[in-house]
Amino acid sequence: MEGMSETTAPSSVEHVSHDGPHGYASDKEAYLKRMRRIEGQVRGIARMIDEDVYCIDILTQVSAVTKALHAVSLALVEDHLGHCVVDAARTSPDEGAAKVREAADAIGRLVRS
Amino acid sequence: MEGMSETTAPSSVEHVSHDGPHGYASDKEAYLKRMRRIEGQVRGIARMIDEDVYCIDILTQVSAVTKALHAVSLALVEDHLGHCVVDAARTSPDEGAAKVREAADAIGRLVRS
Amino acid sequence: MEGMSETTAPSSVEHVSHDGPHGYASDKEAYLKRMRRIEGQVRGIARMIDEDVYCIDILTQVSAVTKALHAVSLALVEDHLGHCVVDAARTSPDEGAAKVREAADAIGRLVRS
Amino acid sequence: MEGMSETTAPSSVEHVSHDGPHGYASDKEAYLKRMRRIEGQVRGIARMIDEDVYCIDILTQVSAVTKALHAVSLALVEDHLGHCVVDAARTSPDEGAAKVREAADAIGRLVRS
Numbered sequence: 488m489e490g491m492s493e494t495t496a497p498s499s500v501e502h503v504s505h506d507g508p509h510g511y512a513s514d515k516e517a518y519l520k521r522m523r524r525i526e527g528q529v530r531g532i533a534r535m536i537d538e539d540v541y542c543i544d545i546l547t548q549v550s551a552v553t554k555a556l557h558a559v560s561l562a563l564v565e566d567h568l569g570h571c572v573v574d575a576a577r578t579s580p581d582e583g584a585a586k587v588r589e590a591a592d593a594i595g596r597l598v599r600s
Numbered sequence: 601m602e603g604m605s606e607t608t609a610p611s612s613v614e615h616v617s618h619d620g621p622h623g624y625a626s627d628k629e630a631y632l633k634r635m636r637r638i639e640g641q642v643r644g645i646a647r648m649i650d651e652d653v654y655c656i657d658i659l660t661q662v663s664a665v666t667k668a669l670h671a672v673s674l675a676l677v678e679d680h681l682g683h684c685v686v687d688a689a690r691t692s693p694d695e696g697a698a699k700v701r702e703a704a705d706a707i708g709r710l711v712r713s
Numbered sequence: 714m715e716g717m718s719e720t721t722a723p724s725s726v727e728h729v730s731h732d733g734p735h736g737y738a739s740d741k742e743a744y745l746k747r748m749r750r751i752e753g754q755v756r757g758i759a760r761m762i763d764e765d766v767y768c769i770d771i772l773t774q775v776s777a778v779t780k781a782l783h784a785v786s787l788a789l790v791e792d793h794l795g796h797c798v799v800d801a802a803r804t805s806p807d808e809g810a811a812k813v814r815e816a817a818d819a820i821g822r823l824v825r826s
Numbered sequence: 827m828e829g830m831s832e833t834t835a836p837s838s839v840e841h842v843s844h845d846g847p848h849g850y851a852s853d854k855e856a857y858l859k860r861m862r863r864i865e866g867q868v869r870g871i872a873r874m875i876d877e878d879v880y881c882i883d884i885l886t887q888v889s890a891v892t893k894a895l896h897a898v899s900l901a902l903v904e905d906h907l908g909h910c911v912v913d914a915a916r917t918s919p920d921e922g923a924a925k926v927r928e929a930a931d932a933i934g935r936l937v938r939s
Contacts (some may be wrong), residue, residue, distance in 0.1 A: 509655045522646035529642055533635035542623045542680040546673060546706045550713040553669045557713070557824055560662045565817035567655040572794065573809045576802040583799045591791035593659045598783055598824055599938065600663040600670070670937055678930035685907065686922045689915040696912045704904035711896055711937055712825065735881045748872035755868055759861035768848045768906040772932045775899045776939040779892055783939070786888045793881040819885045826889040826896070 510566030521559055528552045560597050564590070623679030634672055641665045673710050677703070736792030747785055754778045786823050790816070849905030860898055867891045899936050903929070 511518055532548050572590055576583030624631055645661050685703055689696030737744055758774050798816055802809030850857055871887050911929055915922030 509652060511649065511655060511658075512652065515649060515652075518649050519646055522642060522649065526639060526642045526646065529635060529639045533632055533639070536624065536628060536631050536635065539622060539625065542676055542684060543702055543706050545624075546676050546680075547709065549669055549673045549676070550706075550709040553666055553673070553710075553713040556662055556666045556669070560659055560666070561817065561821050561824060563655055563659050563662070564820060565813065567659075568794070568798070568816060569810060569813040571655060572798070573802040573806075573813065576799040576809070580799075583802070584795060587791065587795045587799065589656055590794060591787065593656050593663075594790060594820055595787050596660065596663040597666075598787060600666040674930065674934050674937060677933060678926065681907070681911065681929060682923060682926040685911070686915040686919075686926065689912040689922070693912075696915070697908060700904065700908040700912065703907060704900065707903060707933055708900050711900060735878060737875065737881060737884075738878065741875060741878075744875050745872055748868060748875065752865060752868045752872070755861060755865045759858055759865065762850065762854060762857050762861065765848060765851065765854075768850060768902055768910060769928055769932050771850075772899055772902050772906075773935065775895055775902070776932075776935040779895045779899070779936075779939040782888055782892045782895070786885055786892070789881055789885050789888070793885075797881060815882055819882050819889075822886065822889040823892075826892040 510568075510570035511563055514562075514566065518559070518562075521555070525552060525555050525559070528555065557597070564594060564597070567593075623681075623683035624676055627675075627679065631672070631675075634668070638665060638668050638672070641668065670710070677707060677710070680706075736794075736796035737789055740788075740792070744785070744788075747781070751778060751781050751785070754781065783823070790820060790823070793819075849907075849909035850902055853901075853905070857898070857901075860894070864891060864894050864898070867894065896936070903933060903936070906932075 528548065529552060532545060532552065535545050535548065567590060572583070572586045575586040641661065642665060645658060645665065648658050648661065680703060685696070685699045688699040754774065755778060758771060758778065761771050761774065793816060798809070798812045801812040867887065868891060871884060871891065874884050874887065906929060911922070911925045914925040
């Protein structure tokens with residue numbers, strides 16, 4: 488698997504503490520289920536290509552997977568804002584500001600992806 | 601795998617013929633390789649969630665996968681226009697028009713995904 | 714101007730207080746300058762259509778305007794998180810949660826636009 | 827107006843001929859009307875900023891304008907495929923291939939904008 492680290496990707500903002508349970512922790516099983524389903528959809532697209540399915544029908548499935556990934560991203564963003572960012576804001580203005588900056592960068596990557 | 605048909609999805613434009621090799625046929629192996637890599641990335645994200653990796657780092661990887669899927673879609677669109685749409689246009693104005701309509705709908709779904 | 718209210722659009726979350734200076738207040742002049750520039754670009758596209766400029770060149774300019782609007786949205790989101798959401802989080806958990814919910818909805822509309 | 831040429835932007839693919847009426851010619855008035863409406867919406871957003879309207883309500887309007895611009899882009903793409911690309915395909919395989927390449931690039935900019 489090129490393009491991503493095998494285990495734990497390093498945080499992009501090293502000086503911001505992010506120990507403890509993360510925003511998505513309480514829904515971990517639901518997120519894992521969604522990712523397994525997306526994995527199955529990706530495998531299904533490979534099978535469609537292998538079976539020479541019509542281009543437009545493959546495109547429709549790729550769009551469905553992209554939509555499902557965007558939905559996961561939005562759920563992660565909301566959980567992150569509601570836990571990590573809110574907690575940081577309640578700890579100190581500086582920690583709040585650092586977390587907001589970091590979240591805004593992630594939202595920017597999401598919008599451009 | 602909910603949300604998509606197990607085998608061959610029906611074409612959205614039934615009256616348009618689309619037998620024979622499709623736009624992506626000559627690059628089939630390259631497309632399959634890209635999809636396998638994306639599948640590995642999706643599995644990597646599930647592993648990150650399972651290992652309680654920081655939300656922002658997960659978001660970064662989800663954006664990378666979305667980007668990779670968009671790139672696959674764009675390649676499929678270009679192959680489709682260059683083969684299926686061009687061939688239809690050379691066959692008859694009506695077949696050309698039907699394929700253009702169908703391609704524009706797929707591009708619309710892609711832009712909104 | 715159809716499709717938007719003439720004066721002040723009603724807030725989508727009426728029960729959340731949002732008096733006082735908003736997130737973008739300190740940069741108001743910069744935002745106004747960006748919007749005037751985007752307005753000029755939109756007018757430029759109308760002129761290109763009127764002068765029968767080539768479709769692809771018009772599409773390039775429309776993409777440039779869409780990109781500029783996305784950049785404005787991201788700046789507004791960051792200002793909003795850094796002021797309104799952080800302030801609400803520091804006031805009470807409930808106000809923080811309501812603001813996060815509202816911000817996540819806006820980010821969702823942005824990603825899908 | 828920085829960032830775009832004042833009059834006619836040069837084509838990005840100089841060697842491809844694109845004289846004569848373009849894809850959008852027959853709907854020129856409808857396109858001009860849509861652009862004027864978008865111009866009014868952009869001016870409305872500037873007014874909202876000037877009147878210190880709540881951030882989220884401004885974001886909602888920016889998303890509406892982005893959506894309207896995407897719809898214009900998709901209509902231009904469809905008109906372009908149905909006229910310029912189909913005509914080129916019927917003229918010669920080489921002209922068809924050049925137009926497809928150019929259209930795919932424009933669609934890529936649209937998806938990423």
